[in-house]
Amino acid sequence: MTNILIVDDDPNVLKLLDIHLHEEGYRVCQAKNGVEALETLKKEKCDLAVIDVMMPYMNGYTLTQRIRKQYDMPIILLTAKSQIEDKAHGFQSGTDDYLVKPFDPKELLFRIKALLRRYHPPLDESLVRLGKTTINKKSYEVQIGDRTIWLPLKEFELLFFLAANSMQVFSRDHLIEQIWGLDYEGDERTVDVHIKRLRERFSTLTDDFCIKTVRGVGYLLEAKRS
Structure with a gap:
């Protein structure tokens, strides 16, 4: 952080x-x-x-x-x-x-x-590695070991943003602004739904990271310490 x-x-x-x-x-x-x-x-x-x-x-x-x-x-x-x-x-x-x-x-x-x-310029802004998990923004792929996973666009963008800024807490409003844009007319529940889907997808696939809820603030992605 x-x-x-x-x-x-x-x-x-x-x-x-x-x-x-x-x-x-x-x-x-x-x-x-x-x-x-x-x-x-x-x-x-x-x-x-x-x-x-x-x-x-x-x-x-x-x-x-x-x-x-x-x-x-x-x-x-x-x-x-x-x-x-x-x-x-x-x-x-x-x-x-x-x-x-x-x-x-x-x-x-x-x-x-x-x-x-x-x-602190990033070494490669398009690639995030968390243990054996690689999130590639150029190909929009998530690689876990030898398994490749494709996500819906907004789920991928949300995961990539949280992973690229791991251990930082972001409010729902901030995530909506970053992923959906300032003109988005939906509500904060959209973030909650996408976070739930990401947790369901990856909870059984890897322990390289987990997305945590910070009560009263928002969400953060916690990377497993090597």
């Missing part, structure tokens, strides 16, 4: 970002200042940091410089200042991106996804 570190002394910002990031399937680590953030990084492997500039004890610029010396991860700075000098200061400190408060959480999510793709 992708870990995102949020560093901000405003509890409302921490809560807001925690909600939106969890909905997208990310795991969130929180820190109220730079000192807490560095302590968190000693204990947790984080894939990206979102850092407020104006904080007590250590500002976001200094924290960014400290992180850059020890870790290789993308950083987004949040600030209430929009002057070009402040942006220049941020990039000189080593940030990858810069977002001015107030901001739309969706825009932050877009920037997070773009930076994660840049830092």
